[in-house]
Amino acid sequence: MSCLGCATTSPTTDKAMNDTIISRFSMTNPLVQTIGRTEPLADGSVRFAYPGVTTRFNVSGKAFWLQARSTSDQSYLEIIVDNTEPQVIQLSSQSQRIPLVFETPSPHQVAIIHRGETWHGVVTLEHIEIADGGLLDPSPLPHKRMLILGDSVTCGEAIERTADCKKTTRWWNPRLSYGMLTAAALDAQVNLVCYGGRGLVRSWNGRTDELNLPDYAELTIADPASSVVWDHGNYTPDLILSAIGTNDFSQGIPEREDYVSTYVALIKRLFELYPKTHIVLTEGAILSGEKKAALTAYLTEVQQRVASPRLHLVTSNHYPGDTCDAHPTKAQHAAMAKDLAPHLKRIMHW
Structure with a gap:
């Protein structure tokens, strides 16, 4: 058990009064695991936005204390200790020292998950400090690896909507998204590479x-203000799921x-990067109705043009959100994962 944000004295006071030893660790320490695209910085901090x-x-x-900041006040993290209830933290552009006090000094597993997406702000985790202890050997990560490409649905938009329907960036929760739930069901690591409102050839506004x-x-x-090119050698997925197209079709079909040839070029690029x-x-x-039918037909043609046994098509059920928001609800994301996981398991022989 732990208490996030409980009152604590400063490390200097603790040390003076109680002989507490505070140890600092960089976020690039080999005992700290990261799943997802990050940029390590020279000072040992890491930046990310997906x-x-x-x-x-x-x-x-x-x-322990986490030192962190964002480029805005719209970014949220959640901290989970020993698989207990997540504790949500709102960041700001001012560096914050976020405390978490353990009720027992026994070993604990900590997970820090980025809830927001790129346009909410770019997050920097600066370092962690530990009182009278240190980092232990990490738990093994799943051997299977997934990459999910998508838009706001993949990003987890509006999963934790509130009864008043007043949307804020706290509504996002990728941990409960179909993508991360599917990966968990398949015992796989997953990287989400997604951007709300964007498509394959055009954004929601055309x-x-x-x-x-x-x-x-x-x-x-x-x-665009500080884009960082990804080194694809840092993470080789066994499986890529591409769930894009909704925003391309928002202004019509x-x-x-143009659509099919652009998609074919993207698939060939991915196969070039990841030959297996x-x-x-x-x-x-x-999507539903005429638009869903058109996109499905385009995807079928992409598959035919590429003509690779490693390219597959899995159609989705329609999940329309609710009267509060058109994005799928938390329950609908769970249903999407339940729909999807058996297909991926069959394709990958997992």
Whole structure:
């Protein structure tokens, strides 16, 4: 058990009064595990912006402090200790020292998960400090690896909507998204590479001059002001799920040849990067009717043109959200994962 934000004296006072020893560890310490795209900095801190980026470590001690900041006040982290109830932290542009006091000094497993997405702010985890203890050997990560490419649904938008329907960035929760739930069901690591409002060839508003999937798939941080190119050698997925298209179709059905040829080029790029990886295409949960049928037909043509046994198509059921928000609800995300996992398990022989 632990208490996040409980009153604590400063490390200096603790040491003076109680001989408490405070040890500092960088976020690039080899005993700290990271799942997701991050940029390590020279001072030992790490930056990231995609949702679901997870930092894990095992620790012994009386307490620990996380030093963190964002480029805005719209970013949220959640901290989970020993798989207990998550504790949500709102960041700001001012560096914060976030305390967590353990009720027992026995070993604990800590997970820090980024809830927001890129346009909410770019987050920096600076370091951790531990009272009368230190980092322990990390727990093994799953051997299977997934990469999920998508838009706001993949990012977990509006999963934790409130009864008053007044949307804030606290509504996002990628941990409960179909992608992370599916990965958990398959015992796989997962990286989410997604951006709300974006598509394959155009954004929700019809613009083609913004970062869309072929652009941000290449990036660690998809922020035009400080974009960072991703080194694909850092993470080789066994399986890529591409769930893009809803925003391309928001202004109507896009021109067929442009859409299909762009998707074919993206698939060929991914196969070039990952010669043994399987790719699954899906049209996602929001589209219905004529638009859903058109996108499914486009994906079928992509599969035919690429003509690879490693390219698969899995269609989705329609999950329309509710009267509060058009994005799928928490329960609908769980249903989406339940729909999807058996197909991926069969394809991958997992």
